[in-house]
Amino acid sequence: MPEHPADPHTDNIIECDDIVVRFGEQVVLDHLTLNVKRGERLVILGGSGAGKSTLLNLMSGQTRSTSGVMRIDGKNICAMSDAELDEYRKTIGVLFQSGALFQSMTVGDNVALPLRMHTDLDEDTIGTIVKMKLELVGLREHAGKLPSEISGGMQKRAGLARALAMDPKVIYYDEPSAGLDPVSVTQVDELMIGLNETLGVTTVIITHEMVSAFRVAQRLVLMDQGKFVADGTPEEMRNSEDPLVYQFVNGESDGPLSDRRSSDDYTQSLLS
Numbered sequence: 667m668p669e670h671p672a673d674p675h676t677d678n679i680i681e682c683d684d685i686v687v688r689f690g691e692q693v694v695l696d697h698l699t700l701n702v703k704r705g706e707r708l709v710i711l712g713g714s715g716a717g718k719s720t721l722l723n724l725m726s727g728q729t730r731s732t733s734g735v736m737r738i739d740g741k742n743i744c745a746m747s748d749a750e751l752d753e754y755r756k757t758i759g760v761l762f763q764s765g766a767l768f769q770s771m772t773v774g775d776n777v778a779l780p781l782r783m784h785t786d787l788d789e790d791t792i793g794t795i796v797k798m799k800l801e802l803v804g805l806r807e808h809a810g811k812l813p814s815e816i817s818g819g820m821q822k823r824a825g826l827a828r829a830l831a832m833d834p835k836v837i838y839y840d841e842p843s844a845g846l847d848p849v850s851v852t853q854v855d856e857l858m859i860g861l862n863e864t865l866g867v868t869t870v871i872i873t874h875e876m877v878s879a880f881r882v883a884q885r886l887v888l889m890d891q892g893k894f895v896a897d898g899t900p901e902e903m904r905n906s907e908d909p910l911v912y913q914f915v916n917g918e919s920d921g922p923l924s925d926r927r928s929s930d931d932y933t934q935s936l937l938s
């Protein structure tokens with residue numbers, strides 16, 4: 667029984683309540699509270715070191731919080747045992763920056779891997795599922811190739827097919843545009859939107875790529891120093907008069923972000 671039964675039509679699938687993550691003395695996530703609606707496409711923005719990857723690692727069950735509650739589909743993953751967390755990880759999809767394909771395995775075998783590891787399905791059924799997942803990302807005819815025989819954009823799509831293998835309710839993308847040419851970025855963006863719309867899979871994306879962020883997001887949150895400092899639709903973020911949002915969205919060199927960074931550097935240099 668979920669400890670917080672979820673209504674599949676109206677509830678938030680992700681509920682992040684007063685989350686703190688500390689590494690030693692450093693507070694990396696500072697009392698974060700965030701809800702993500704079932705089926706929503708959310709983009710998390712933020713400068714280097716803002717805490718985005720830490721948050722994504724936490725949501726995907728790869729790291730633990732120092733305190734707080736993170737409910738995914740009604741279950742508090744912060745209170746799970748290691749074994750329960752292993753089970754949880756099978757129910758979500760993560761597309762890592764690199765695509766994280768096994769280079770010695772064919773594209774098809776990479777997609778089949780989670781099914782072979784986590785299910786008792788026979789090989790014929792696995793073969794059919796692999797074809798369906800590869801078709802979703804436009805790679806069905808490349809199943810027999812090694813990752814090194816396809817382009818970077820195709821590798822990313824193959825990683826996506828693998829992330830979809832177990833029919834996740836939530837998929838997390840860690841900088842999906844990284845290292846791709848503009849055409850491949852657009853293809854991956856369209857794919858993220860298409861999969862979200864056709865499969866209804868809740869989509870959480872970390873990206874530095876503003877064009878991509880605004881193309882894909884239904885809602886954006888901006889992180890700074892382990893906190894959420896803005897939250898809004900693409901329209902609201904574009905028109906925001908908050909100097910921090912303005913600087914980040916427009917990539918301005920002058921503004922509160924750079925002012926704080928240079929004063930931090932100065933303080934740091936005096937102290938050392």
Ligand SMILES: Nc1ncnc2c1ncn2[C@@H]1O[C@H](COP(=O)(O)OP(=O)(O)OP(=O)(O)O)[C@@H](O)[C@H]1O
Nearest residue numbers: 689690692694712713714715716717718719720721
């Ligand atoms: N395992 C760890 N141990 C110690 N410190 C860590 C660890 N992981 C992250 N940090 C620190 O936490 C802070 C936030 O890091 P995080 O990777 O979450 O930021 P980010 O917003 O994803 O940055 P980037 O865009 O550069 O990837 C950084 O100061 C980082 O050095």
